[in-house]
Amino acid sequence: MNEFELIQRHFVTPNTLGAGAMRAPHVLLGPGDDCALIQHTAGLAQAVSSDMLVAGRHFFEDTDPASLGHKALAVNLSDLAAMGAKPRSFTLALALPTVDDAWVGAFSRGLLRLADTHQCALIGGDITRGPLTIAITVMGDVPLAEALRRDGAQAGDDIYVSGTLGDAALALSWALDDPRTAAAKATLSATDRAAVVERMTAPTPRVALGLALRGVASAAMDVSDGIAGDLRHLLAASRCGATIQVDALPVSAAVRDLPIEVRRQFAFAGGDDYEILFTAPPTAAPHLQALCPKLGVKITRIGQILADTTLTLVDANGQSVTNSYRGFDHFPS
């Protein structure tokens, strides 16, 4: 099977899962030419984001390919969600060490299933030989004035985060046989354990929440490297500071039962969460509370924006907690 047959077979041929994603009306010309041709909604800004996942760094070489296909797109959709953008189109560049037809088939199923869920069309890309690497570029629509940028937080705004934090860090810790989490792994039911692992292998991008936050949130970003690092970028862009109630960070039962220092580490600096961190004026609180049941997503207030540019952590009693946490950095100095 050559490069063209491989693409044709798994990424272009309509199938029950992929057909919808291939045939969106805004796709004027799909894969197979030098370029795809698209036409998104006139008058809207187009949000664009690219992420690259490398085997052995962002995922284990032997990761289930369907989960990997899902996750590779999910982390990109999470960027659109954090911008308040509606997913429309994406491209996929894929380097593969060998052609394993079953692997590519499972990968494309996971990828296209999530693409279909969000009506995000695979419009083109590239497949080449090389160390397993996945690069996706997503495009979505958003009215310019309602885009959720990082630079709009104001002193007095509440700080919120969606879902729970630290589950992916716990799952990674289990995979690496970290002794700090061995007890938790042993005591959890198989179902609860699987739920934690799924947060790492198949995160859910908060697309509906991102759309609902248009015109509501003053600033937003996705949590991919841990709040400890990510929040600093939002604060720097907005030129302000914050107080975070470190024990108010929303966690699953599995993370809640960890030793306090490990729990704080995972929830505040674990990474791979793909939740939305956002700010909103206190007047928005009732509206946000009403959103939760409607969207089926938990939203938790975790702190407040301050005028001065410091970041302070406090515990449940309001006592200051030393902040020695660092978000994930691909090139630590």
Added chain:
Amino acid sequence: MNEFELIQRHFVTPNTLGAGAMRAPHVLLGPGDDCALIQHTAGLAQAVSSDMLVAGRHFFEDTDPASLGHKALAVNLSDLAAMGAKPRSFTLALALPTVDDAWVGAFSRGLLRLADTHQCALIGGDITRGPLTIAITVMGDVPLAEALRRDGAQAGDDIYVSGTLGDAALALSWALDDPRTAAAKATLSATDRAAVVERMTAPTPRVALGLALRGVASAAMDVSDGIAGDLRHLLAASRCGATIQVDALPVSAAVRDLPIEVRRQFAFAGGDDYEILFTAPPTAAPHLQALCPKLGVKITRIGQILADTTLTLVDANGQSVTNSYRGFDHFPS
């Protein structure tokens, strides 16, 4: 230096080379948020293409980083050119084995210099650690009715190609110490040799030609894997065949002096040429001839489209040449 400093320093901070590329009016929000926000020309279709370059496969690990930055964008701009699209924006995903500040600086200079030439704005991307890999997604504008697709060739159309073919194959052959080309390497002047090598390391995307072919060419594609393979895709899409005069393929003096079999191999199936292969009705010939001096690009008629779906090669005397040539395939079966 961490990931964010690296991006800020080499890809976001305005500098003499990069400033123009960063500040195009259609870029509403540049790098630094979850997504970039762009707004291209209303009413036009958007052409999108992605290419991935892997060290050791598409380029030598020790390639000059400025050339590599140029080439990584050039091969993507070549896809826009072959669609008749005007370059507007691109994203860059980069995996680096280590942080070498000088290397990244030179890479970004080569990349942004070409981006500025074509007023194509770097709007975002991702830098991560991993085996050296470059994935670029380019976006450009084209009126839908004038897009140069692969499927419009008609029986009786002339077949043309821009520039010269086979230089990059010759340069690669030298780099691999291929004995078939040792004589050519020894006899060429240093200037001529450098010109051949530059075709491999820093190809020129035929953007102006692509724009000039809007409404003129009946079909077009870029030649990246060699005409032997690429032409088949155009013929399949257009459901027709062709006769190619294999000795009429345009070649540089360096390639012309090679043994005939090597010359044909390089010109017809060498790959990495990034020229535009296109078809046009015979009535367009005078217009095309007038274009060459205006654009400073050679255009050569190399054959004709046939109604039946065979591909025939003939020599200068009209004698049939056995076609055992194959274009480059990343996953040969």
